[in-house]
Amino acid sequence: MASMLPVVIFLALSISVSSTTATTSSNKVSEPLLLACKQTPEPEICLKYLSVFPTSFTGNIHNITALSISAASSLTNKIHDFVSSLEKKSAFSTPAFERCLKSSAVAIKGIAGRLNDLAKAVRDRSYADVSLWFFEAWTDLETAEQSCTGHNGQPQIPQLSRYLDDLRRLLRIILVFFGIIGN
Secondary structure, three states, X not given: OHHHHHHHHHHHHHOOHHHHHOOXXXXXXXXXXXXXHHOOOOHHHHHHHHOOOOHHHOOOHHHHHHHHHHHHHHHHXXXXXXXXXXXXHHHHOOHHHHHHHHHHHHHHHHHHHHHHHHHHHHHHOOOOOXXXXXXXXXXXXXXXXXXXXXXOOXXXXXXXXXXXXXXXXXHHHHHHHHHHHOO
16 A cells, blocks of 8 residues: 555545635545544535545545645645736736745745645655654745735735645645644
8 A cells, every 4th residue: 555655645646736716415425534534623624625636535534634635735736827927927017026936935845845745654654854854844834924025914815825725734634644644
């Protein structure tokens, strides 16, 4: 089963998170996935992002953890593409808006790197540095959020804020799963 994990991660990365709007009622959800998601602080988000994967991939907590990282990576790529598209259009924007985009782009790249580290930890079943990588990803997420918060405390880019909120929720889910597999 461990030798299948790289294949699972590869296949999972090829599945777009944008297709996650399907409801769990139209998809079969494995019992292990249901049980795992119920243990998270965000069971509905967990099911939203992970029920898109074939049930054959969600048979155990290691695979479910890998898939949750894959879902977060896909969302991170979507956020990166969104920020990049805004950067291309920002020729006439304010300096604060440009700083927001540049800081967010750097932070998103940092999150992507930490998610790669977390995926490798699952693949290798080596969890020594998971707390550090998780902390770094969380810090980068907060940087992206704070850099795009206006003087009024409201997000400058509401869509980016929504994406980052989903990513924050997925990171919480991943942390719970690491707690389970680490025991």
